[in-house]
Structure formats: structure tokens, C-alpha cells
Amino acid sequence: MRIAVHGAGGFTGRLTVAEVRRRGFTPVLVGRNEERLRRSAAAAGAWDAEVRVAGLAEGEALAAAFADCAAVINCAGPFTVLGQPVVRAALAARTHYLDTAGEEGFIREVLDGFHEEAVRAGVAVVPAMTDDGAPGDLIARLVAERVSAAAGLVPEVAEILVADLRGRGVASRGTARSMVAVSERAASERVVPERVVPEREVLGKDVPGPEMSRRGVVDGGGPSVVDTEEGPVDVEAFALPGAVTVPRHVRVRRVRTVIRAEVAALFAALTPDVVDSVPEIPDEAARAASRWLMLAEATGTGGGRARGWVTGSDAYGMTAVIAVEGARRLAEDGAPAGTLAPAQAFDPAGFLDQLTTHGVTWQVTPA
Structure with missing residues (x-):
């Protein structure tokens, strides 16, 4: 099972890639800087993992990077500034979406603003899969x-x-x-x-x-x-x-x-x-x-x-565990389509x- 990690070049992204690999799944590292992504893959012990380069302004390329993945975990913050294009790309790819956001304003925007699109795409969108x-x-x-x-x-x-x-x-x-x-x-x-x-x-x-x-x-x-x-x-x-x-x-x-x-x-x-x-x-x-x-x-x-x-x-390590366990459950057990709080999805x-x-x-x- 492929799990895409967006923002995999960052600190939380690297921990999440390592957790995906530890659980026996296939990580796909997604971000805008190929060199940074490859360094992160090596640091996570996933040196042979696939790297896919796509920037936030490249909506079609970002959706294509997610298309064959069971879920995408977005680790790239601050989410208020960077988050929405990733949600849209996951919906375009019809891929379950989770993120590690702790920003109340962004979480509200996702839950209130993307529900109908998620229902039409037939996927679950679950923000706030972090330690708090x-x-x-x-x-x-x-x-x-x-x-x-x-x-x-x-x-x-x-x-x-x-x-x-x-x-x-x-x-x-x-x-x-x-x-x-x-x-x-x-x-x-x-x-x-x-x-x-x-x-x-x-x-x-x-x-x-x-x-x-x-x-x-x-x-x-x-x-x-x-x-x-x-x-x-x-x-x-x-x-x-x-x-x-x-x-x-x-x-x-x-x-x-x-x-x-x-x-x-x-x-x-x-x-x-x-x-x-x-x-x-x-x-x-x-x-x-x-x-x-x-x-x-x-x-x-x-x-x-x-x-x-x-x-x-x-x-930080627990955030990676929480996000990957959530992705596994969405992919293997399913959840209602739409935007969901963690307690609605699991x-x-x-x-x-x-x-x-x-x-x-x-x-x-x-x-």
C-alpha cells in the first residue's frame, strides 16, 4: 500500500516517512525540492523510496503525485498558508487526506469548506491528526x-x-x-x-x-x-x-x-x-x-x-504514529466520505x- 507524504522534506514529514516504512507500507515522498526529499528519505531509512516533485502551484502535478496512493498525509505547515492546495489535489486524485495541522483556523476551513467536494470524490478528509x-x-x-x-x-x-x-x-x-x-x-x-x-x-x-x-x-x-x-x-x-x-x-x-x-x-x-x-x-x-x-x-x-x-x-514521533495509523484505517477499514473530525473517522x-x-x-x- 502506497502512502504519500507531502512535505516529506521537513522534520515531521521525515518522521512520518520513517513510520510509513516501519509499518510495512510504501512511502511516496512529495514536495517541491527533490534534493531535500532525497535527503529526508535517506535520513528516514527509506533511501530507495519514490520521490515525486510537485509544487503547490502545480495542481495537476500534485494530484498526479497522489493518484495511485491509498492516502496522503500532509505535513507541510504553516497550514494556514500552505494547506489548501494539498487538500484540493487530494480531492482531485480521489485520495483520502489527513494532515498534522494544529492550527484551529485551518482546521475549521477544511471541515467547513471541503465537505461537499469530499463527498463527491468519495473520500475522507481528516485534519488535525497530530499529538494534540x-x-x-x-x-x-x-x-x-x-x-x-x-x-x-x-x-x-x-x-x-x-x-x-x-x-x-x-x-x-x-x-x-x-x-x-x-x-x-x-x-x-x-x-x-x-x-x-x-x-x-x-x-x-x-x-x-x-x-x-x-x-x-x-x-x-x-x-x-x-x-x-x-x-x-x-x-x-x-x-x-x-x-x-x-x-x-x-x-x-x-x-x-x-x-x-x-x-x-x-x-x-x-x-x-x-x-x-x-x-x-x-x-x-x-x-x-x-x-x-x-x-x-x-x-x-x-x-x-x-x-x-x-x-x-x-x-513529534507520536504525531507520525497517529497520522500513519489514521491513513491505514482509512485505506483498509474505510470511513464515511466527507470532512471528518478524528472521532468521526475512527x-x-x-x-x-x-x-x-x-x-x-x-x-x-x-x-
Whole structure:
């Protein structure tokens, strides 16, 4: 099975090519710079992989590069600037499309703007298949199902909180560029920092993971959130993928997405000069030692609550795993045609269970 990786010359693209090869599939590297693509193939251990050169302005050539592939994974950001031509080319080729976008604005454009075209093409278009987008969306669906008062296929809840509680850690230059766009959008909206002061409940020793709040309180009102082993966490509103994806499959009155205040401040301080100083490829040892943590809490229409978390190491490596597993499932298992949030395209519990083979842990509990 051929899987095209667009933007394969970049850092995330190289990791994705390596994961395609590791899974026993055939990677096809697509981008505008042949030399860079071949270096990436060699670095990924796929020195004999096929390279196809096509720029974003060459719509027909880009579609032809995808035409005999089971799926295309788009890794070339910032997606707000570079993403739409790749979606159009995948649709023209009638090839399933996934991407590693974390940019809320672009994800919204894809989900809202390409649905009818994807239905006509008979393919699935699934953005946000990244370490925050997919796990956050999948765990949010599961906590919504736990407290839903509605019968049928669409859970109904009063509120969902999605929190990315990773600390300051490694970041690639591509991530920094993408987060400049996201933080600028967030800065233009009214956001209020919140102090989370929960009571704490330690998970059982048989389930490794963070500590979780029992009945947390947010100063000034609002829903509880999950604590970490470090204790209370300062958070700020931030436009995570879940703000767009969750309402696609949960009937919800309000979705809130937050990140650590220290990380929000870091993103807000990014300037073009700072971005250019960020290494293109993060230190491998630092990546391996880093942890990511996505948490979700749902408040039911009847007042019940559930919360859940997904956590693992090496966010960049996990993004490649998530994207390739999604491509495999679209190609082998199928999905409804159209634009889909991760939880619409894939069984949430089944997908998260698959990630446990890569050191990920997850859990959903009543609050």
C-alpha cells in the first residue's frame, strides 16, 4: 500500500516517512525540492523510496503525485498558508487526506469548506491528526459519551473542557511558525487566565499517568479541570483543534480549550526573529524525554461529570504514529466520505488502544 507524504522534506514529514516504512507500507515522498526529499528519505531509512516533485502551484502535478496512493498525509505547515492546495489535489486524485495541522483556523476551513467536494470524490478528509488534535478529540468524545443524557449516536452535554497540559519543552521551527498564527488569533480574542485549584486524587498504581482532580474549582467560577503531579496549574484560553473538532460529533453548548499559562506566554512572545532561531530539528534526546498530556472533562446536561486523559512521550514521533495509523484505517477499514473530525473517522477507544502499543496511556473516569 502506497502512502504519500507531502512535505516529506521537513522534520515531521521525515518522521512520518520513517513510520510509513516501519509499518510495512510504501512511502511516496512529495514536495517541491527533490534534493531535500532525497535527503529526508535517506535520513528516514527509506533511501530507495519514490520521490515525486510537485509544487503547490502545480495542481495537476500534485494530484498526479497522489493518484495511485491509498492516502496522503500532509505535513507541510504553516497550514494556514500552505494547506489548501494539498487538500484540493487530494480531492482531485480521489485520495483520502489527513494532515498534522494544529492550527484551529485551518482546521475549521477544511471541515467547513471541503465537505461537499469530499463527498463527491468519495473520500475522507481528516485534519488535525497530530499529538494534540487526535487524542484531544478522541478523549473528549469518550468523556461526552460517559455523561450524555441523550439517546442515539450523538452524545449531548452541557460543556466540554479540553486542556493541553504539557509544559515548556522541545519545539521545531515548523511548530513555532504554526503557533505564531494560532497565538495571534488567540490574542485577538478576549481570554481570561484562570487558576485551577482542585482537590487531588491519585490514580491506582496499575494505571500509570497523572494525578486527577476529584472536585476541582476554577477561581471565579467555571468547570473543574484535571490537576497534574505538579499541583494546581495556571491555564489560559487557547485555540486548540478541539474547539473546532469536538462540536462536529458532540451536541454541546460550550467547548473551552486551554493550555498552560507559561506555554501561552511563550507562544505570545514568538516573533519572526525568534522563530528563525528555533532549530529545525529538535534534539532527539530531549524529544524522547518530553511528555505530552491531553485532558478532557465533560459536564452533562443533568449535572454529571466525567474526565479523561491521554498521555505519552515524544510528541513529534507520536504525531507520525497517529497520522500513519489514521491513513491505514482509512485505506483498509474505510470511513464515511466527507470532512471528518478524528472521532468521526475512527473508533475513539479502539484508536487510543492502538496507541498504547507505543507507550501511550489513557483513562476515562466519572468525576
